[in-house]
Amino acid sequence: MSQLIKVRPTKIELVKLKRKLTLAQRVQKIVKDRLSILTMEFLQTARDTIEAKKNLVDSFSSAYKALSIASGYHGYIALEKELIASETDLRITASSRNIAGVRIPSFEITGKEKEKPIRRYNLSDTSSWVDHTTQLYKRCLKHTVELAELQRSLELLGMEINRTKRITNALEHMIIPSLEVTINYLNMKFEERDREEKARLKRVKVLLAQ
């Protein structure tokens, strides 16, 4: 149930309350529009996350298979020796973008490794299985970065949707109804005062006539 706001029953207060009500209604429109956009983005991100997760699982599964074949072909110790030499630094650019007032992280693999893959292991000593495994693991890396971005975006969008929903509910069920009730109460009070004034004037008129 909406509550009355404690105000002095004056015309100035009534004007102030009407202004507040207009502001609250405008904000409600904006917040609702923002909520619908955030929900749309959230759903899209959720769909993308599911797809990215599926891709990641698929790529890791095929990469593990390829690695087991490669290690079976070369032997674990020999393969490890070759792979230690091929360790490189990964360069990821982290930045942000804005979706309807929410700062979303953005990750992208950058640097020379992305453009031109360099194989640092000995090509004459290794088989094509190692090349295949390297390619598959590179794909895993790409999917991991993609999923990290999407999951964090999903979390942030979810939190913002919750916050915006709370504001929408507060406006819809608390602020606007209480402002409306108070405005109605003040209007009724002023009408009552007018009626009292009229009745008093009539009574004075009757007394003067006697």
Next chain:
Amino acid sequence: MIGDSSYDRMLQECLKGELRIVNAGLPQNRKSLSSLLGEEYPHVKCSDSSVHSFKRKELEYLASLINANEQVALLLPILIELGANKAEAAIICQTGIEEEIISKILNMPAQPQNGRITIYKPQLTLLRRVLKTTTQYIFTQKILK
């Protein structure tokens, strides 16, 4: 009865804050596609002094849709205006290149009216799926009326 106290003040601040948030991420100035492609970390500065970065993959995709002269003229991010009508959104079309891009991505003819291309929400979802970082939402005064 609710008192005209700190609670009321808090609500007022909350409302003002909400108005500030919605358009805080708008770019201070837009950059052309060709200049963004030349940058190492393509980005624009926002009005709240934060940075909105673009994904190179998206920029390259946009570059593949238009010719070199249009790349110089196309300003990014493309602004999507949200109006009073909740079912629709409008893409601000200043140079006419946006029209070409939208029609190619959505695979439909796009005709700007008063410098705006009106699209529906399902189309907006499709567009945002392809152009995540190169488009941005703008909440205009139309909503407030």
